[in-house]
């Protein structure tokens with residue numbers, strides 16, 4: 001077994017690194033990382049990434065991809081996340097792959113090239129107050145009306161709706177069918193009449209949203225895949241698309257190591273303190289495990305297999321490792337750790353303080369840690385439901 005990168009993969013890593021050094025402006029980092037949103041600088045940056053095919057490297061060339069492997073996809077994601085550029089996009093990781101697998105040829109031609117070019121922002125429209133972990137309980141109604149569906153109801157925690165061009169919506173088209181059978185996937189133009197977006201502020205300080213639909217008319221041609229099979233399509237897309245780059249964790253650890261070499265306690269660098277050294281060593285080992293999980297998933301995908309319980313293992317381990325990393329850093333910083341970005345006394349410019357609040361959210365969205373452990377128990381260990 002060879003864990004090394006090929007010469008071509010190494011070259012790709014260098015190219016991506018050089019691209020980021022040139023194109024990732026402070027505005028891009030401000031918008032994607034601190035505000036967790038797309039602004040003008042982000043749109044321009046994603047357009048340039050799209051020009052190179054790096055938003056959708058595994059997609060077929062005819063739809064804007066490069067037909068590269070998932071390992072190469074991971075290399076690009078690792079570099080971007082290490083350099084604090086967030087490219088967690090519903091368009092490329094949820095909507096696009098589902099259209100690719102389940103959409104008609106007409107839909108592929110219409111939606112995939114602009115997604116690959118980084119021109120379209122999508123927001124994920126799954127969760128409702130009674131339907132989070134139990135997604136099949138979703139109840140927003142899409143009623144058949146000639147060439148349209150008319151949609152009424154609400155969604156909650158729909159991040160990105162305040163700037164997205166389209167909503168990737170799970171809606172109930174067949175209320176009399178069993179709950180796993182009556183859901184369909186629709187693409188909704190966020191400028192449609194009857195949509196209201198209200199902010200919900202996370203503890204990390206960035207915005208997610210409630211979204212209200214009041215008689216919103218959506219053309220039937222925007223239904224993706226098979227009517228009533230949306231829940232199954234969502235599940236397949238999730239299984240294929242759970243890749244977890246460890247770039248950000250590696251960057252926070254590198255910054256923390258650098259800090260301990262500079263900062264002094266009782267006349268000595270923190271880096272000579274045996275407790276600090278052991279904590280850093282433990283974190284380095286756990287982040288390496290996360291990296292191996294990520295490579296394993298990329299490898300499984302490249303074999304054409306579905307990594308479902310393996311993805312759950314990777315998600316729960318990485319998000320909980322990040323939690324542990326920010327806890328460790330907060331202990332190393334002492335009271336200074338609570339200072340936010342902007343204070344001249346904030347260690348590492350407040351990155352850890354920010355992540356300490358953000359990481360809690362990572363263990364909730366895209367499936368909570370409990371749900372991930374359920375998946376590992378059922379599908380990985382074969383335990384009864």
Ligand SMILES: Cc1cc2nc3c(=O)[nH]c(=O)nc-3n(C[C@H](O)[C@H](O)[C@H](O)COP(=O)(O)OP(=O)(O)OC[C@H]3O[C@@H](n4cnc5c(N)ncnc54)[C@H](O)[C@@H]3O)c2cc1C
Pocket residue numbers: 123124125126127129130131132133134156157158159160202208361364365366367368369370371374
């Ligand atoms: C910051 C943020 C951003 C989000 N962005 C989006 C978005 O863009 N689009 C979108 O559609 N959704 C989004 N979500 C919603 C997210 O996917 C849900 O919050 C998540 O799936 C959990 O659902 P819930 O909040 O309804 O909690 P619940 O499902 O009600 O769970 C409550 C608690 O019970 C536990 N639990 C539930 N069921 C089980 C079980 N069977 N076994 C063991 N424990 C269980 C959970 O782990 C959790 O601890 C976001 C959430 C957050 C916090």
